[in-house]
Amino acid sequence: MSNQNSLSRNQFLKVVGVTLAASTLTCSGLGYAATRSPQIATPELTLEKDTTMNSRILVTYATRAGSTVEIATAIAETLSQRGFSADVKPVKEMPSLAGYQAVIVGSAIRMGNWLPEAVDFIKANQAALNELPVSLFTVHMLNTEEDETSRANRLAYLNVVRPLLNQAEEVFFAGKFDFSRLSFVDRLIAKMVKAVEADKRDWEKIKQWAKAIEI
């Protein structure tokens, strides 16, 4: 939520306050418990197609609370229905790009940014990615409206990543707030910005996108 346009000044100051309080906790040694997230699975999955197409697609994702993994899986399932083989892999494991015809990279948004491991993956593989068709999907809860401000705010989520790639298809998917999957500090931040628990993922939109992407 560094994108302050999407927050009121008061909300922003509260978030800063919570972040400072979290830093103090961390320094005092209590921070580990406060910032520790519940165990979130980061599964790998392979959908193998025995076709003559010989085309394999990597769907790699970065998540904190798990909703982005489920979106990555839905994308891979749709690609599989299109006749591709698809591998779903966590980006934090820095999957190799060897053998892929196209790459789809997805990240959850935290505090206005892609997760650092997803940015690191793009940086580490910049040259190879620029030789392949690349699509980026972003999972977020704010700035989901169709007005100009909302659109500009969500486009800004890719300000760090976009300049690294010559050309990449971009899509934005509404995500999920599930407080039971957040650390104490993250839950506090979510409540400070008046987030309510909700699953806004539009599976039809996700599948339609995966059906239509050019590979």
Ligand SMILES: Cc1cc2nc3c(=O)[nH]c(=O)nc-3n(C[C@H](O)[C@H](O)[C@H](O)COP(=O)(O)O)c2cc1C
């Ligand atoms: C601490 C925190 C900060 C967040 N910051 C933003 C943000 O700046 N902008 C936004 O649109 N969504 C934000 N979100 C919402 C997440 O992007 C959304 O819940 C997403 O579905 C999380 O994906 P994940 O379950 O894969 O981690 C934030 C969520 C949390 C818990």
